[in-house]
Amino acid sequence: MKQKKTLLTVISIVVLFLGVYLADQNLDSYKMRILNLCAIYVVLGLSMNLINGFTGLFSLGHAGFMAVGAYTTAILTMPDVVKGQNFFMVPMMKPLDTMHVPFFLALLIGGIFAGIVGYLIGAPALRLRGDYLAIATLGFAEIIRVVFTNIQSVTNGALGLKGIPESSNIWWTVGVATVTVLFIGSLINSSYGRAFKAIREDEIAAESMGISLFKHKVLAFTIGAFFAGVGGGLLGSLMGTIDPLMFRFFLTFNILLIIILGGMGSITGTIISAFIITIGGEALRFLDESMTIGNLVIPGISGLRMVVFSALLMIVVLFFNRGIMGTNEFTWDRLFAKFGKKPLAKGGSKQ
Amino acid sequence: MNLLKVENVSMIFGGLTAVKEFNLDLNQGEIVALIGPNGAGKTTAFNMITGVYRPTIGRISYKGNDITGQRPDQITKQGIARTFQNIRLFKDLTVLDNVLIANHLHLKSNFLEATFKLPRYRREEKRILEKSLSLLEKVGLVDAQNEKSSSLPYGKQRRLEIARALATNPEILLLDEPAAGMNPKETDDLTEFIRQIRDEFHLSIFMIEHHMQVVMGISDRICVFDHGVTIAEGNPYEIQNNQKVIEAYLGVAEDYA
Missing domain, CATH: 3.40.50.300 (P-loop containing nucleotide triphosphate hydrolases)
Incomplete structure (x- = not known):
């Protein structure tokens, strides 16, 4: 039975990549870009869900960790010439201007740097709880952004970085998303995952059961920051250009929207809602443009589509206050139970 | 002594x-x-x-x-383990998870070993599961192992809390x-x-x-x-x-x- 399930998982991953191949062949670049964004938001959503959903730490520092990852990856992959063109105001700091590593390594280093920053922020901030932690992490994320705006010889300040090699493609993004799903899924189902959930449920009881609150909170926070950094690196290389203004609170809010809609503490929910929010965000773009209904001409109001999301969020909070999935997960057992004895009939559906 | x-x-x-x-x-x-x-x-x-x-x-x-x-x-x-006056179980988790969690403090594997399910972690996990099930057996809750802990009747919740404390050795x-x-x-x-x-x-x-x-x-x-x-x-x-x-x-x- 266990082997059968592993086999099913492997098959569905193969089917997933087959689907990616077909999409890559048939869809235009605009649609591919949206798919890429979906996959990146899966990574970002999961990393935030690990901190906020599974461990129950209300953290709003995600944009900061993403900035660290995005800048690190960008700086490590940009060719010398492009760096020269970018840094025309203040020359780039010495060893950095000729430094580059392969894309994969750059992503990994970006993630590790974000993890280190996460650790340094987490160590003092995680002594706070609830709203106070949210305020502190939000503040730290802003500090990172302001620092990046001001260390011009490293980040090119407010001018941002342009011409980042667009190394990431659908294979990278879906690949990283798959690895993230498997990694965080496996972590959550281990003894450490249970300890995280125990902290979410009841800190006092968890501590009395011998779980060191500080160690486990910092661990969840650091792993979350690592994946946020990797997601940021992917995003930067997909966009081809980054600047500090990209990493404002709005970005954190977007990810928060994904995990609240999908369900705090559900990997499946995060995946589903990452797709809903990202595709929805593009599909609703017409709301921002000027519209003609009969004789009435409505001038374009930029940001109108966010109203839809705000309304959606309110509906979710009011009526489905645990999100689409709550803390439930997709498992093969659940699927078997639903479809009786024909497991292979639906074997390929990952969501 | x-x-x-x-x-x-x-x-x-x-x-x-x-x-x-x-x-x-x-x-x-x-x-x-x-x-x-x-x-x-x-x-x-x-x-x-x-x-x-x-x-x-x-x-x-x-x-x-x-x-x-x-x-x-x-x-x-x-x-030194304890229970609480106003029961403090991990309410949303299953009865079995509640006891498994109390074994975490003696886990030697680090989080990477646990995530990648390396041999040492597998051995530890197996031992933890066996021990937890035998504890649940002793307190008479083995049949309820997959139920949400908050769904148990009051007396059984008390017993589960004691079982959980016992799991910390x-x-x-x-x-x-x-x-x-x-x-x-x-x-x-x-x-x-x-x-x-x-x-x-x-x-x-x-x-x-x-x-x-x-x-x-x-x-x-x-x-x-x-x-x-x-x-x-x-x-x-x-x-x-x-x-x-x-x-x-x-x-x-x-x-x-």
Whole structure:
């Protein structure tokens, strides 16, 4: 039975990549870009869900960790010439201007740097709880952004970085998303995952059961920051250009929207809602443009589509206050139970 | 053999002395009860031993080591486990998960070994699962292992909390009002159960309890608190006949001239 399930998982991953191949062949670049964004938001959503959903730490520092990852990856992959063109105001700091590593390594280093920053922020901030932690992490994320705006010889300040090699493609993004799903899924189902959930449920009881609150909170926070950094690196290389203004609170809010809609503490929910929010965000773009209904001409109001999301969020909070999935997960057992004895009939559906 | 030694411990919150000069010696295999009227400082004494509060004055030692002011998780790791007056289970998790979590403190594998399911972690996980199931078997909850812990009836929740505490491999078990809210039948079962786990797991038990039938039935010694002060200590017979204890519970007879 266990082997059968592993086999099913492997098959569905193969089917997933087959689907990616077909999409890559048939869809235009605009649609591919949206798919890429979906996959990146899966990574970002999961990393935030690990901190906020599974461990129950209300953290709003995600944009900061993403900035660290995005800048690190960008700086490590940009060719010398492009760096020269970018840094025309203040020359780039010495060893950095000729430094580059392969894309994969750059992503990994970006993630590790974000993890280190996460650790340094987490160590003092995680002594706070609830709203106070949210305020502190939000503040730290802003500090990172302001620092990046001001260390011009490293980040090119407010001018941002342009011409980042667009190394990431659908294979990278879906690949990283798959690895993230498997990694965080496996972590959550281990003894450490249970300890995280125990902290979410009841800190006092968890501590009395011998779980060191500080160690486990910092661990969840650091792993979350690592994946946020990797997601940021992917995003930067997909966009081809980054600047500090990209990493404002709005970005954190977007990810928060994904995990609240999908369900705090559900990997499946995060995946589903990452797709809903990202595709929805593009599909609703017409709301921002000027519209003609009969004789009435409505001038374009930029940001109108966010109203839809705000309304959606309110509906979710009011009526489905645990999100689409709550803390439930997709498992093969659940699927078997639903479809009786024909497991292979639906074997390929990952969501 | 002396396991736990509490010496002249006081807890002062601002102007209020919640516990004053509390002394306790807990020996191997003993069951000691702490009784007293509401607000006497019993739970505060518990919280000091388990590290929730740091005593204002005094020293607490376990097997000769000073544990005063250590964190609750450090104290649990050394072998002092507890339950709570108002049950604190992990409500949204299953019965089995509740017990599995209590094994986490002895896990040697790091998070990467756990995530990638490396051999050492697999071995540990297997052992943890077996141990947890046998614990659930002993407390009679093995059939409910996949149920949400909050869906259990009250008496079973109490038992689960004790099973969870036992999973941390304690030598001393602190029970905070284990019989609270139980009917007479459940109370009798509990008394028997406490004695049984004491023998099976070689425990020393220190408990707070209001239910006199339980207290008098199983305690080797009893400690009586009133307004944070220890007013009496002794075996059940001595306590039952102690004038101060009777006064604390029933009030003082005043002479009207």
